[in-house]
Amino acid sequence: MNVTVFLFDGLTALDAIGPYQVLARVPGVELQFVAKAKGLIRTDDKLLCLHADAALDDVQRTDLLVVPGGFGTRTLMQDQGVLEWLRAIDQTTRITTSVCTGALLLAAAGLLRGRRANTHWAVRASLANFGAVPCGDRYVRDGKYATAAGVSAGIDLALALVIELAGPDVAQAIQLQIEYDPKPPLDAGNPERAPAHVRELVEQRIRERERQLQAALAAT
Amino acid sequence: MNVTVFLFDGLTALDAIGPYQVLARVPGVELQFVAKAKGLIRTDDKLLCLHADAALDDVQRTDLLVVPGGFGTRTLMQDQGVLEWLRAIDQTTRITTSVCTGALLLAAAGLLRGRRANTHWAVRASLANFGAVPCGDRYVRDGKYATAAGVSAGIDLALALVIELAGPDVAQAIQLQIEYDPKPPLDAGNPERAPAHVRELVEQRIRERERQLQAALAAT
Numbered sequence: 001m002n003v004t005v006f007l008f009d010g011l012t013a014l015d016a017i018g019p020y021q022v023l024a025r026v027p028g029v030e031l032q033f034v035a036k037a038k039g040l041i042r043t044d045d046k047l048l049c050l051h052a053d054a055a056l057d058d059v060q061r062t063d064l065l066v067v068p069g070g071f072g073t074r075t076l077m078q079d080q081g082v083l084e085w086l087r088a089i090d091q092t093t094r095i096t097t098s099v100c101t102g103a104l105l106l107a108a109a110g111l112l113r114g115r116r117a118n119t120h121w122a123v124r125a126s127l128a129n130f131g132a133v134p135c136g137d138r139y140v141r142d143g144k145y146a147t148a149a150g151v152s153a154g155i156d157l158a159l160a161l162v163i164e165l166a167g168p169d170v171a172q173a174i175q176l177q178i179e180y181d182p183k184p185p186l187d188a189g190n191p192e193r194a195p196a197h198v199r200e201l202v203e204q205r206i207r208e209r210e211r212q213l214q215a216a217l218a219a220t
Numbered sequence: 221m222n223v224t225v226f227l228f229d230g231l232t233a234l235d236a237i238g239p240y241q242v243l244a245r246v247p248g249v250e251l252q253f254v255a256k257a258k259g260l261i262r263t264d265d266k267l268l269c270l271h272a273d274a275a276l277d278d279v280q281r282t283d284l285l286v287v288p289g290g291f292g293t294r295t296l297m298q299d300q301g302v303l304e305w306l307r308a309i310d311q312t313t314r315i316t317t318s319v320c321t322g323a324l325l326l327a328a329a330g331l332l333r334g335r336r337a338n339t340h341w342a343v344r345a346s347l348a349n350f351g352a353v354p355c356g357d358r359y360v361r362d363g364k365y366a367t368a369a370g371v372s373a374g375i376d377l378a379l380a381l382v383i384e385l386a387g388p389d390v391a392q393a394i395q396l397q398i399e400y401d402p403k404p405p406l407d408a409g410n411p412e413r414a415p416a417h418v419r420e421l422v423e424q425r426i427r428e429r430e431r432q433l434q435a436a437l438a439a440t
Contacts, residue, residue, distance in 0.1 A: 020267070021371070047251050048271070149401075151400070171406055172408035177371070180404055180409040181413075190401040
């Protein structure tokens with residue numbers, strides 16, 4: 001069983017690290033991080049670099065693909081080389097997954113047409129622009145496509161995949177190894193339960209960030 | 221407000237990435253990743269490299285220190301240079317934190333003597349060897365020391381710290397940004413609720429891993 005995690009400049013680290021931390025512990029799994037070019041990949045906040053050990057051209061097939069999100073997806077959604085690679089590798093996968101706005105990349109590649117899917121709550125409606133059917137579940141499975149909600153949802157999705165791929169004992173052992181017994185000290189992780197002023201604050205920050213990105217793109 | 225995340229070869233990525241993903245979003249926070257030497261740091265499973273942008277010698281003070289865990293702590297607990305740096309930087313912090321076996325590093329540096337603390341459940345009792353008082357809470361605060369349970373617990377701890385440092389609105393906004401509304405598909409993340417055979421499986425894997433590490437250390 002081979003797992004490929006796609007990295008790109010402007011990703012949100014936890015989108016990739018959550019599923020990796022779960023899936024890499026499945027006995028017999030080989031997991032690799034891949035990016036347009038081998039080397040350092042900077043996160044969307046510019047604070048951290050992750051290292052991709054392989055380039056897209058080196059990876060022609062995989063059993064399970066993980067596509068994380070982050071503001072960098074905005075640029076990649078226009079990148080025909082990346083979209084082409086996603087379409088080609090998807091032909092070889094048993095399961096194709098995304099976390100957060102990674103779903104917008106899959107959608108831009110045309111892979112979610114007619115499929116139920118989820119992404120970060122703040123951009124969920126935009127999935128419909130690509131012919132997908134937005135769905136607010138923590139993770140959504142439609143055929144071989146499994147798309148998780150924002151950032152932290154990749155951990156829940158990955159555990160669900162382990163149940164399917166390796167059985168509940170292995171999934172429970174991994175959950176216990178990473179002591180995943182979440183106890184958030186607040187209950188604002190869901191847009192329907194978060195206070196309205198908090199939701200507005202987040203939407204405002206996201207719009208602000210999008211504006212900066214559009215300006216930066218226009219300047220290049 | 222300055223946050224320093226300590227990286228080292230053999231860390232568990234999520235221990236560091238969880239708190240970073242939360243704390244870096246606090247307005248006005250400057251966050252940096254530091255290691256013995258600048259450059260690439262390999263995780264305990266050897267599958268991923270993170271990049272440290274600063275060396276220990278470059279960082280003389282910080283407001284908040286995050287010490288992650290991982291099997292690499294076994295080696296570092298003997299590393300007098302690292303223990304000395306931990307003791308020195310701790311003199312400058314407002315809050316010193318750990319995730320998972322990062323607490324064993326703080327303990328080995330003598331910083332948890334007489335303090336209530338937690339770490340990964342499988343090694344919790346060993347905190348007592350360093351004069352700390354083992355406590356099974358998701359995260360434990362004693363004075364300025366905040367120590368989280370295993371791996372994923374760093375996310376909960378970080379949100380609790382944001383409430384304290386920046387108030388509940390900011391903490392709620394960050395929780396909503398990372399859509400932290402956990403829905404584990406299983407309920408095995410706690411050693412008291414996991415089935416006995418799953419717990420034994422994990423304890424056996426950890427013992428096996430410790431044996432390999434001891435053998436590798438003895439060979440060098």
